Amino acid sequence: MNPLPHTALAAPVITTQPPQIDYALLAPLLVVFAAGVIGVLVEAFVPRPRRRAVQFTLAALALVAAFVLTVVRVALLPAGGAGLTVASASIAVDRPTLFFQGTILVMAIASLLLIAEHRHGESAFAAQAATVPGSEEERAHVLAGSQHTEVYPLVLFAVLGMLMFPASNDFLTMFIALEVMSLPLYLLCGLARRRRLFSQEAAVKYFLLGAFSSAFFLFGIAMVYGYAGSVNFAVIHDTVAAGGAGALPGGGPLLLLGIALVGVGLLFKVGAVPFHSWKPDVYQGAPTPITALMASGTLVAAFGALLRVFYVAFGGSVAEWRPMMWVVAVLTMVLAAVVAVTQRDIKRLLAYSSVVHAGFVLTAVVAASAEGLAGAMFYLAAYGFTTVGAFAVVTLVRVHEGGAESGDIASWAGLGRTSPVLAGSLALFLLAFAGIPLTSGFIGKFAVFEAAVSAGATPLVVVGVLSSAVTAFFYVRIIVLMFFAEPAEARPRVLRPGRLTGAVIGVGVVATLVLGVFPGPVLDRLSPAPGAGTAEAQSVPGGFATTADLFANR
Amino acid sequence: MDPMNYIVLAAIVFTIGAVGVLVRRNAIIVFMCVELMLNACNLAFVSFARMHGNIEGQVIAFFVMVVAAAEVVVGLAIIMQVFRTRRSASVDDANLLRH
């Protein structure tokens, strides 16, 4: 007997055909995953003294190989079309995917160099995380030179999640990617060598708030599934276009609720106001190399996912979600900029700066156009390089030789006279954050604001420009402090950059300048050529019928 | 019985969990409330799967259970760590970062 007589229920269809999987298109993900798994085996079987070298080599090789495979995959994409989907359309391999994955991998390699940096046998991570801070046991481990090489597999798993997150073409894959990305990061946050109580507290905060937000994300997915009867982005798009699914007529409120809750989950990962409260605490408490990874890789991945969800799945309901994004973007740009002015700790300041930048990228999301997508992509890549470089500088300024990092901005006074090269690089990064011409930050801001204006969001751009002015004030204040103020009484000790850290800062400087002075080749590639869309879409400016056509989704 | 009732139940359970996260102070209980929210999601998925007559929702429920278990492991590890340091699992005691 059917317990639900009034609902017409079809028998669930279970396909018995094994799925066709094009492993070449998934190769970078598989390489990173395999390296992570081998890393766990290394932890289990390789003797302690050799682990660090083996783990670092393995992780570096895997990330470089994944990057090469990502570049090679560009050739596998069909010319003209948006791209391909793999594994029963659960992963989309298209131009945005490849760009985001490539960016994430470069950021991950840079962060990996910072993670691997050692001084006198000490890394940025706790000798033995299981010991109680300040205990005899901890001291014994520090003296014995223990180290957590588990960090490397954890980073690889986090990077795997980041690679999957912007490539997911259905909500189930996206949710799994979100968790694969977040769970290792929660652990990594709590592993700082110095100020371990801060670090552990940051981990608890990040974990509880992250789990809370992912529950919202999941409930949002449930609502969207209730509306569309599927979690596949293309199916959701079609259902929205058709005005609802047959099994559940009148499901409009479900869709709205779903959009809002999914938005909460994604905006939390992005760190937009009012879901930003974790960011300053976590950025400050986490080991600085991990902060660099989160500030670059996680942000890029989260925005990639946000763009895909709102452009493909909810591409037909732009009118519904645009007001929400407007409010969030304005709040983010205004509140974060104001609060940032009062910060005294460099890592907290960079965290608030990251929140403000998320607001700028959101103006491009609001545009809901090909230009918006291209602008956001350029902005994220440019910001990623700059922020990794800035955090690399932070790792070098210590309270004393072999001590904790000197986060207090006041103690950085006069740094420009004692270490001009380091202070000069930081000044360049800060100018790029502020969006001064000839840096990548300027081009990025120009691209996103231009996209927003051409989509009719001029008031948003006005707010953005004002917010830029406020943030420029505190960036310039630091530069003035470093170059024109008398050195502070308790001057911090500036460590000589090791080869790895030096390389990261150098790459940051070069990328910031090159993308600022010669942005053309990158920007042209990101901006879709006129008429690149489908034939019937020619009537629409930009050549695309809907934002969903910018991505592969079928 | 109308399957929509289950959706309403899921929404109520989800809300109880969310309120619990916001008002309870013990990290373990906060964490249990998050698990309650995830289970509410599962109920919603399975009910919607019944309404739509496809199994996608049931499959998702499986994955959510696994993710919840993984989250339990990571969460307990982090909370345990802090507990050993402070001898307390209260969220309010963790306030070094509050400015």
Place this chain on the structure above:
Amino acid sequence: MELYAPIFVLGGIGAAFVVVSMIAGSLLGPKRYNRAKLQSYECGIDPTPQPVGGGRFTIKYYLTAMLFIVFDIEVIFLVPWAVHLDALGVFGLVAMVLFLVNVSIAYAYEWRRGGLEWE
């Protein structure tokens, strides 16, 4: 009704096994009592007196619970596969073997690093 017959038979066998093994144990097992054996729980935490504050589980229980969960939850994927074993064919088998290999690697890590030792 005969649809449920195997279940009743299985339940009967299970109950008989319990009864038989308890009787066999009391008849055949050696009886050398000491103080530890006369406590209500022969192993695990002491039931009385309760420590101040109602008593808490030691952290080792959480550790064990966490390790247990990892290997417990994999069944969630094994059951649907087992139910549809025929239809999923070689692809399903290979996928499941790969999954189990991954879980075993986590197990190897745990074992080699002393996660299974109870001090």
